[in-house]
Amino acid sequence: MALANAVGKRRNFAIISHPDAGKTTLTEKLLLYGGAIQQAGAVKARGEQRKVTSDWMELEKQRGISITSTVLQFDYSNNTINLLDTPGHQDFSEDTYRTLAAADNAVMLEDAAKGLEPQTRKLFEVCRMRNIPIFTFINKMDRPGQEPLRLLDEIESELKLACWPVNWPIGSGELFRGVIDRRSKEVILFTRAERGRQSEEKHLNIDDPELKSLVEQELLSQSLEELDLLETAGSELDYELIQAGELTPVFFGSAMTNFGVRPFLDAFLDMAQGPSSRLSSEGLVDPLSSDFSGFVFKLQANMDPKHRDRVAFLRICSGRFEKDMTVNHARTGKTIKLSRPQKLFGQERAVVDDAYPGDIIGLNNPGMFAIGDTLYKGKKVEYEGIPCFSPEIFSWLRNPNPSAFKNFRKGVNQLREEGAVQILYDKDESKRDPILAAVGQLQLEVVQHRLENEYGVETRLEPMGYQLARWVNGGWKVLDEIGRIFNCKIVQDAWSRPVLLFKNDWNLNQLLEDHIELELSSVAPVVSGVEPISL
Numbered sequence: 001m002a003l004a005n006a007v008g009k010r011r012n013f014a015i016i017s018h019p020d021a022g023k024t025t026l027t028e029k030l031l032l033y034g035g036a037i038q039q040a041g042a043v044k045a046r047g048e049q050r051k052v053t054s055d056w057m058e059l060e061k062q063r064g065i066s067i068t069s070t071v072l073q074f075d076y077s078n079n080t081i082n083l084l085d086t087p088g089h090q091d092f093s094e095d096t097y098r099t100l101a102a103a104d105n106a107v108m109l110e111d112a113a114k115g116l117e118p119q120t121r122k123l124f125e126v127c128r129m130r131n132i133p134i135f136t137f138i139n140k141m142d143r144p145g146q147e148p149l150r151l152l153d154e155i156e157s158e159l160k161l162a163c164w165p166v167n168w169p170i171g172s173g174e175l176f177r178g179v180i181d182r183r184s185k186e187v188i189l190f191t192r193a194e195r196g197r198q199s200e201e202k203h204l205n206i207d208d209p210e211l212k213s214l215v216e217q218e219l220l221s222q223s224l225e226e227l228d229l230l231e232t233a234g235s236e237l238d239y240e241l242i243q244a245g246e247l248t249p250v251f252f253g254s255a256m257t258n259f260g261v262r263p264f265l266d267a268f269l270d271m272a273q274g275p276s277s278r279l280s281s282e283g284l285v286d287p288l289s290s291d292f293s294g295f296v297f298k299l300q301a302n303m304d305p306k307h308r309d310r311v312a313f314l315r316i317c318s319g320r321f322e323k324d325m326t327v328n329h330a331r332t333g334k335t336i337k338l339s340r341p342q343k344l345f346g347q348e349r350a351v352v353d354d355a356y357p358g359d360i361i362g363l364n365n366p367g368m369f370a371i372g373d374t375l376y377k378g379k380k381v382e383y384e385g386i387p388c389f390s391p392e393i394f395s396w397l398r399n400p401n402p403s404a405f406k407n408f409r410k411g412v413n414q415l416r417e418e419g420a421v422q423i424l425y426d427k428d429e430s431k432r433d434p435i436l437a438a439v440g441q442l443q444l445e446v447v448q449h450r451l452e453n454e455y456g457v458e459t460r461l462e463p464m465g466y467q468l469a470r471w472v473n474g475g476w477k478v479l480d481e482i483g484r485i486f487n488c489k490i491v492q493d494a495w496s497r498p499v500l501l502f503k504n505d506w507n508l509n510q511l512l513e514d515h516i517e518l519e520l521s522s523v524a525p526v527v528s529g530v531e532p533i534s535l
């Protein structure tokens with residue numbers, strides 16, 4: 001009963017956006033509703049508060065960015081909400097992708113003036129792979145933006161995602177007057193406040209005579225006409241389609257002025273999916289199953305330099321988690337006592353006594369956990385692994401000092417295991433230097449930095465000039481049948497599978513045209529139960 005209650009109350013999500021769309025600002029406002037932070041600015045101030053941590057974090061400080069992503073939990077309106085925080089920097093990495101593997105819902109945040117942007121598109125692809133519900137918040141309505149209908153059209157045509165606006169704006173930019181709630185037919189008026197101040201949300205019924213004196217008739221009529229158009233030509237509100245990730249509820253607002261954030265949160269709680277069943281070796285696992293289970297989706301080293309600790313982030317999938325619980329580790333078959341589980345809030349941590357499906361906990365990881373590992377109690381289950389995402393940056397990693405080879409090897413192997421970067425190898429065994437393959441430049445810098453500081457090896461990066469990686473369905477056999485291929489480099493991944501590297505789309509398309517029998521995949525097939533090759 002306690003388990004059903006806890007699961008019923010839980011909702012989690014991650015925000016997907018391009019830098020500058022307002023993710024930090026929106027997060028901050030959402031947390032305010034949960035009473036989780038007292039003052040605005042606290043999320044950003046995290047940076048200064050951490051007089052922490054490791055040498056690696058030093059890199060974060062130097063560059064004023066946040067590589068670390070953690071979890072923010074808050075209670076609101078009888079729900080417990082877990083916001084899985086993803087790094088906001090341009091040079092994002094696979095961590096951002098992996099966090100989405102642990103999320104049950106995503107909030108796609110757009111800047112009204114910019115519409116869809118590259119990073120949002122990439123992250124959207126991961127949500128699509130997992131079919132999770134996506135909620136769209138169109139931000140910065142207080143500033144001049146694109147036509148709302150155009151913004152919807154872009155989402156529908158480019159992402160092939162149907163839209164159902166939950167509210168509709170009245171005017172925009174200087175003339176932004178508020179929104180009409182489509183379900184209640186209520187008008188929520190926006191009052192412009194001085195910079196840094198919150199706007200006040202005034203609610204009026206659409207028939208309220210007072211409205212005439214508050215909103216220009218022309219703006220109101222235009223908004224109502226557009227709403228009419230949506231009613232006749234647009235999608236229908238279908239909760240099943242939302243849950244299947246095929247229809248996105250759309251909200252217009254302004255995070256900075258805190259306009260439209262509470263209505264968004266209320267509607268999100270109404271429409272979002274709770275902790276969902278997950279696919280495992282034993283089929284779908286129900287979160288209400290009394291046996292505890294969960295999987296590791298992210299590892300982070302040296303969160304505290306004094307202890308050189310490593311933390312594994314575990315998403316709980318079923319059953320109740322209790323402190324000091326003894327669990328099984330599916331990959332190694334060992335039993336482990338989880339004695340100091342942590343609850344994470346931004347950079348702060350506290351020991352957690354119990355946790356439920358949908359929650360994320362941090363576990364001490366003295367090297368025993370890898371990305372995708374399953375922990376369970378009772379009957380053995382093993383969750384599907386987390387896919388490796390298509391890297392876009394490739395670089396030889398050179399070790400100029402042969403006497404440091406042992407440390408170099410140890411560092412490279414451990415960082416690969418941790419999932420800090422993907423490692424590819426030349427087909428030719430004699431060329432033993434690894435190829436670092438990343439989705440963001442920052443990942444490469446972090447690896448170099450950590451090799452130097454944690455393993456004492458100075459390395460050199462040699463960019464390779466490739467931009468695309470594709471796995472070959474059918475593996476080496478298919479490649480052998482095809483024979484010689486041009487304008488791409490054939491390498492192998494840590495599971496000895498062939499990977500083709502291309503300099504550009506053109507070369508890739510050319511190959512596909514020349515060999516229509518060839519099937520390529522941009523995401524590495526998930527492997528489980530096989531040990532990878534090491535350096």
Ligand code: G4P
Nearest residue numbers: 019020021022023024025088139140141143254255256257
């Ligand atoms: P990010 O985490 O997605 O990178 O974005 P962040 O919240 O840092 O916001 C980026 C900029 O956009 C900030 O301005 C922020 O104040 C502004 N912003 C966010 N939401 C809104 C909104 O609803 N309306 C308007 N007009 N601006 C918004 P900045 O100048 O970079 O920083 P600051 O000086 O405001 O802190």
